[in-house]
Amino acid sequence: xxxxxxxxxxxxxxxxxxxxxxxxxxxxxxxxxxxxxxxxxxxxxxxxxxxxxxxxxxxxxxxxxxxxxxxxxxxxxxxxxxxxxxxxxxxxxxxxxxxxxxxxxxxxxxxxxxxxxxxxxxxxxxxxxxxxxxxxxxxx
Amino acid sequence: xxxxxxxxxxxxxxxxxxxxxxxxxxxxxxxxxxxxxxxxxxxxxxxxxxxxxxxxxxxxxxxxxxxxxxxxxxxxxxxxxxxxxxxxxxxxxxxxxxxxxxxxxxxxxxxxxxxxxxxxxxxxxxxxxxxxxxxxxxxxxxxxxxxxxxxxxxxxxxxxxxxxxxxxxxxxxxxxxxxxxxxxxxxxxxxxxxxxxxxxxxxxxxxxxxxxxxxxxxxxxxxxxxxxxxxxxxxxxxxxxxxxxxxxxxxxxxxxxxxxxxxxxxxxxxxxxxxxxxxxxxxxxxxxxxxxxxxxxxxxxxxxxxxxxxxxxxxxxxxxxxxxxxxxxxxxxxxxxxxxxxxxxxxxxxxxxxxxxxxxxxxxxxxxxxxxxxxxxxxxxxxxxxxxxxxxxxxxxxxxxxxxxxxxxxxxxxxxxxxxxxxxxxxxxxxxxxxxxxxxxxxxxxxxxxxxxxxxxxxxxxxxxxxxxxxxxxxxxxxxxxxxxxxxxxxxxxxxxxxxxxxxxxxxxxxxxxxxxxxxxxxxxxxxxxxxxxxxxxxxxxxxxxxxxx
Ligand code: HEM
Ligand code: SF4
Numbered sequence: 295x296x297x298x299x300x301x302x303x304x305x306x307x308x309x310x311x312x313x314x315x316x317x318x319x320x321x322x323x324x325x326x327x328x329x330x331x332x333x334x335x336x337x338x339x340x341x342x343x344x345x346x347x348x349x350x351x352x353x354x355x356x357x358x359x360x361x362x363x364x365x366x367x368x369x370x371x372x373x374x375x376x377x378x379x380x381x382x383x384x385x386x387x388x389x390x391x392x393x394x395x396x397x398x399x400x401x402x403x404x405x406x407x408x409x410x411x412x413x414x415x416x417x418x419x420x421x422x423x424x425x426x427x428x429x430x431x432x433x434x
Numbered sequence: 435x436x437x438x439x440x441x442x443x444x445x446x447x448x449x450x451x452x453x454x455x456x457x458x459x460x461x462x463x464x465x466x467x468x469x470x471x472x473x474x475x476x477x478x479x480x481x482x483x484x485x486x487x488x489x490x491x492x493x494x495x496x497x498x499x500x501x502x503x504x505x506x507x508x509x510x511x512x513x514x515x516x517x518x519x520x521x522x523x524x525x526x527x528x529x530x531x532x533x534x535x536x537x538x539x540x541x542x543x544x545x546x547x548x549x550x551x552x553x554x555x556x557x558x559x560x561x562x563x564x565x566x567x568x569x570x571x572x573x574x575x576x577x578x579x580x581x582x583x584x585x586x587x588x589x590x591x592x593x594x595x596x597x598x599x600x601x602x603x604x605x606x607x608x609x610x611x612x613x614x615x616x617x618x619x620x621x622x623x624x625x626x627x628x629x630x631x632x633x634x635x636x637x638x639x640x641x642x643x644x645x646x647x648x649x650x651x652x653x654x655x656x657x658x659x660x661x662x663x664x665x666x667x668x669x670x671x672x673x674x675x676x677x678x679x680x681x682x683x684x685x686x687x688x689x690x691x692x693x694x695x696x697x698x699x700x701x702x703x704x705x706x707x708x709x710x711x712x713x714x715x716x717x718x719x720x721x722x723x724x725x726x727x728x729x730x731x732x733x734x735x736x737x738x739x740x741x742x743x744x745x746x747x748x749x750x751x752x753x754x755x756x757x758x759x760x761x762x763x764x765x766x767x768x769x770x771x772x773x774x775x776x777x778x779x780x781x782x783x784x785x786x787x788x789x790x791x792x793x794x795x796x797x798x799x800x801x802x803x804x805x806x807x808x809x810x811x812x813x814x815x816x817x818x819x820x821x822x823x824x825x826x827x828x829x830x831x832x833x834x835x836x837x838x839x840x841x842x843x844x845x846x847x848x849x850x851x852x853x854x855x856x857x858x859x860x861x862x863x864x865x866x867x868x869x870x871x872x873x874x875x876x877x878x879x880x881x882x883x884x885x886x887x888x889x890x891x892x893x894x895x896x897x898x899x900x901x902x903x904x905x906x907x908x909x910x911x912x913x914x915x916x917x918x919x920x921x922x923x924x925x926x927x928x929x930x931x932x933x934x935x936x937x938x939x940x941x942x943x944x945x946x947x948x949x950x951x952x953x954x955x956x957x958x959x960x961x962x963x964x965x966x967x968x969x970x971x972x973x974x975x976x977x978x979x980x981x982x983x984x
Contacts, residue, residue, distance in 0.1 A: 358469050361595025365671040368592055372706045386469050395591035411464055424589035429660060431713040
């Protein structure tokens with residue numbers, strides 16, 4: 295487990311083996327918990343008042359072709375979530391800048407993928423920037 | 435015409451570099467086939483029956499002579515000397531080699547073109563009225579909005595991995611020449627109290643479950659375009675089905691959840707997105723300046739007299755321009771017997787020359803797979819006609835029964851269940867031989883080679899769908915489809931016809947129409963609306979009519 299890799303703008307790093315994420319149902323039952331795992335199908339309204347105490351959310355990407363997590367992240371940010379937001383699972387380097395633009399802070403992949411798609415591939419992709427920045431820029 | 439900004443230029447170049455790198459990573463195994471596939475599709479590269487196919491975007495169908503010449507050069511260097519213009523304002527090259535594709539993309543970038551998002555489960559090339567900027571009935575040129583949406587959707591970080599493809603079409607005229615309501619989002623420019631906005635439809639589409647888009651907003655102010663479309667896509671990305679690719683289009687979500695639910699979700703999301711694009715207005719203003727009309731040269735307002743051949747061509751292939759001394763010319767890629775929509779490199783160059791000499795350097799591609807010269811002085815029409823005739827491009831059949839839309843079908847497409855090109859060719863040749871096409875008048879006949887409906891058969895007066903039954907091709911007919919503002923999905927006539935019966939069946943339908951119409955002014959579409967399916971079914975299936983035809 296501990297050989298999962300955490301990718302940030304600083305490059306590859308280890309995933310903290312001590313951190314624990316709870317599923318949504320368990321979170322509601324554990325008033326002290328601050329980290330939650332969400333599936334891509336989650337209706338973020340289900341987080342309700344719990345959102346305020348959550349410090350980290352990890353959204354699962356079950357397949358490279360499944361882009362629901364991008365929209366879920368945008369929705370959470372629009373709801374005012376300011377904690378850590380992580381995309382975890384089946385992502386490729388091309389998707390790193392997309393996760394960042396959608397409000398994620400970091401990406402978690404497994405060791406196999408990290409071997410097959412080394413840090414250099416993720417760094418090469420990270421710089422890319424599309425048109426949106428321009429349309430979202432405040433009018434001059 | 436819109437010219438690439440430095441940003442466009444570097445964006446497109448960067449994409450080519452990325453794709454080169456992606457091909458390398460696929461070859462050395464860093465990317466699996468499953469991971470490479472969406473990247474390949476996003477760059478327009480399909481795997482077809484015999485080879486790869488590269489689909490190049492012609493955004494909102496607009497090209498200049500330099501770009502057309504480059505398409506000709508690409509077809510000669512990396513393909514077999516021709517290209518296929520499609521119903522989606524793309525051009526497809528059917529025979530490229532994977533290793534050549536990055537070079538082809540670079541050659542496209544040299545003239546401000548690309549293949550980005552012409553395939554794959556993303557927002558596709560936005561299509562538009564092929565008479566945009568020229569039509570007499572235009573409220574506003576739709577291309578600046580289409581370009582704004584191109585910029586918004588290109589590499590949009592949230593919407594590159596949608597449940598399924600997403601198609602947007604836009605028209606700025608009162609007549610709908612862009613089949614907007616057969617698209618996931620259809621936009622129709624409307625004016626209200628002096629302000630310009632859009633009527634927005636959602637959930638239209640053809641394919642195996644044809645549906646007409648439903649009106650989700652009757653008036654969307656111009657300034658809200660980008661945030662509203664962003665809201666629709668956000669709702670779709672979250673809710674669109676991913677368990678079954680045949681149920682993944684937004685039309686199914688609209689159908690299953692109901693228009694009102696979708697509307698509520700979209701409006702709620704729109705309340706959030708509305709303020710997120712403060713730069714869109716300035717971007718639109720900049721784009722609009724780039725679409726200024728050319729400096730028109732004045733001329734005579736009458737169509738010059740000429741040979742009978744010229745007059746026949748002028749009768750069918752011209753449309754009203756917003757200036758009285760100009761006309762819109764349709765260059766038919768449907769000379770009976772040819773593959774609909776194909777143009778040779780030589781023909782592309784001939785069209786480029788004409789655009790430069792007589793057409794203010796503007797060319798359009800229509801979803802009916804023809805080429806348009808949008809601005810031609812009436813005085814210049816005879817010269818244009820002569821040059822077209824010399825290039826084999828003067829077929830006088832725009833809008834007639836031989837102006838057939840046909841998808842590539844079994845001759846190229848891996849999904850095909852039947853051939854479509856030969857059927858189209860035979861029908862066109864038949865009516866040419868009988869010299870009946872002009873007598874029949876405006877009639878849309880479209881052919882698809884399978885249920886995916888790339889040939890728009892659902893929205894044709896006569897639609898032909900090629901299927902396979904127990905190993906043999908069989909062709910189903912639908913009648914009464916309409917792609918215009920009167921949009922309708924055609925009705926099935928009944929059992930299908932074998933490959934050697936289908937042309938005869940079409941002939942019986944047309945003969946019945948000629949007998950039943952009120953006068954030569956009643957088009958097939960109008961006659962069908964008046965008469966319904968029954969008399970045509972009788973003509974198709976009764977013993978008597980079959981014998982008469984035999
Ligand atoms: C040759 C390779 C092609 C393949 C593999 C292909 C594949 C498909 C598929 C699978 C669909 C159904 C989508 C759905 O219902 O969700 C479709 C629809 C469509 N395609 Fe193609 N196509 C090809 C070529 C073309 C060409 C050449 C054109 C233009 C002439 C075209 C234009 C369209 C259009 C207009 C639709 C229906 C509109 C809609 O999406 O609802 N396609 N295509
Ligand atoms: S309709 Fe079918 S046969 Fe024709 S191009 Fe589309 S997928 Fe291929």
